[in-house]
Amino acid sequence: MTVPHLSTALTGPLLELESRILTAQPHIEHWFRSQWHNHAAPFYGSVDLRNSGFKLAPVDMNLFPGGHNNLNPDFLPLSIQAAQAAVEKVCPEARSILLIPENHTRNTFYLQNVATLVHIFEQAGLKVRLGTLNPEITEITELTSAGGDIVKLEPILRQGNRLKLADGFNPCVVLLNNDLSGGIPDILKDLEQNLLPPLHAGWAVRRKSNHFTAYDQVAEQFSQLISIDPWMINPYFVNCSGLDFHARQGEDALAESVASTLDKIAAKYREYGIKNDPFVIVKADAGTYGMGVMSVKSPEEVIGLNRKARNKMSVVKEGLEVSEVIVQEGVYTFETVDDAVAEPVVYMMDRFVTGGFYRVHTGRGIDENLNAPGMQFVPLSFETPCLPDKHGSPDCAPNRFYAYGVIARLALLAAALELENTDPERD
Template sequence: MAVPHLTTALTGPLLELESRILAAQPQIEHWFRSQWNAHAVPFYGSVDLRNSGFKLAPVDMNLFPGGFNNLNPDFTPLAVQAAQSAVEKVCPEARSLLLIPENHTRNTFYLQNVATLVHIFEQAGLKVRLGTLNPQITAPTELVAANGALVTVEPIVRHGNRLTLADGFNPCVVLLNNDLSSGLPELLKGLEQHLLPPLHAGWAVRRKTNHFAAYDRVADEFARLISIDPWLINPYFAHCTGLDFHARQGEDTLAETVETMLAKIAAKYREYGIDQEPFVIVKADAGTYGMGVMTVKHPDDVRGLNRKARNKMAVVKEGLEVSEVIVQEGVYTFESIEDAVAEPVVYMMDRFVIGGFYRVHTGRGVDENLNAPGMQFLPLSFETACLPDRNATPDCPPNRFYAYGVIARLALLAAALELEATDPERD
């Protein structure tokens, strides 16, 4: 598969960052191995990256990735190996897996993602069935994915502390591909089976600010390892609580937080001679699907929002009210594919990068959230299984994609620390 033709402006400082990552590859891989010996890696995840030419940083980390259908199928063997590794860690004897998808049965592209996951785990040697939390599904129901693949979802039956299906299917492992935005179902609590990811990874309790606080620690340590300014791989962020967008409560506090953040970014831009306008992204501290997100370039942008903007920010997936936001440094994306703004999304299973894609949007700008209706996906062709070519230039595709994989794994490590810190059963 051909690598998408990628255009990146402002390659100067990024080229230096990529050069450092390339030169330090043996130390980086050794460091990652030592980190995974000390911390339990999340089962799987995807990371949204932004490459501004002067900065390469993660802006979101999803622990319930829903775009496996957008990966390059040439790399399915890599995903299968990673799946085997991930399952063996939790249950070496595992023969069967119950996959619990999202409840939305009408999104045929999401169903294609489910079919792809089933294929990966079947190839890894597991019997896979689909159990649903959707109360409207009371019998096995066949659904058709966008590519014509058939998936059958079945109601879950709980026996004691185990999840089964009506015919007695009794899996070793229960894998969530449902981000639990609407709450933590009683059905999933106190199971003796391995439930992955754990309940506290769900958006009912997870917070982006916890993740980026953990990422601060990871980025600082990694920056010391390869002697760089951590800001080059880390967006500033702040937490803002007590908001009610409908009632315009907390507007001034939010505006002050935005003002402070813009000043910090402006200082860094001056330090590096960057001739761009600083901006921040204000987004719900919990939730996904690009909902509850706005680009802000001036404190007044969050004061006196019109009704449409307030409605957009007030509620996210599953009707969750937004009272907390993360104010995150905006990272420009100066990557484009055929004149459409693009950002890389990297997929991992266990500790392995298994591929990725470019999220592309023709109707959005370089300073906007691309996770919005109208987006398209182009698979990233990680040449030679995500390994760098140390004899080539730092910005050639294998090396750029290796740099993406390194930064994505830093976010995965941050997710590991985040899940440790927020584990309700932690001693």
């Protein structure tokens, strides 16, 4: 397995950050335990990290993670144990689970993710069936995944406030692996079954700006705990609304947001003697799949976008129109796998790190979004499952991956706060 490496010129400051995380490990784990005592962890999630050598930060948090098929199969037992803990927490007597995947049935790699999730929950001792929201599927339909597994989709029925299948299958838990970008269907509303993640975690409601507002709070607390500058683990951001890319409405306000964020980053770069050019990522405040994303180094770049760029930014998954974006500090990635630019993606279930992979893109640069066509996946080479090596150097593989797991769990904790703060039933 390839162990990715960093450009040696930039390992210094990150080694210092990793050293602090390793030294503070008992305090960190105690702090996490107390946080999870007070806040319910999301059922599962994945976090995109960027590691620039001087900064290690999350740049996206997915609450409906696909890609379980890209995890290292050697560490599947971690997912199975975490699945048992996660299900037991919401429904101790659970015997069955209805998994609702995305509608894109032609993506055989996504179907492999679904097959992997089925395997995880079956190994955790649950009966698993797959229900679909796809109106085109009106009878039991068998599809073949990229790995050759058969995925059997069944139309969902609603009886009263419960979801069932045609033969009477009546699950204790309904698990969404569908991010609801196209809206919340009535069939999912007001269920008496445990529905996970909750409906307000879907992109019909969720906003990245809410997540990173919660992350600001978490990063501040954690940084005080281990005595670091919060900026080292937290990208600046600002949200910008009232946009219409086709009509070129809101361009000036967007340019101002870009300029102010670039100025803040430049001040930090001067403080730490960083010679790179600051950049920002402008991306849709709601949505996923790397759509509606652009990398920008000057405010002029968002004024007078050409038609291709406007089309790219104006619509995301399920044809959702973009009127709100976040302008997020761009974090360079200086990690490479076989000389291709790479970024780590860490997977969690309940409060446990279950694995991860490197998203690798041979056609993208160190300041670009890697979640784009042409990306490849390399499983993270966990030598021990996210446990630090007290006798190893700060940047040896187990210690680097432990640091990744810590930062990813900070993002997971922020997601817990975000879901609490945006819960429509909150008192």
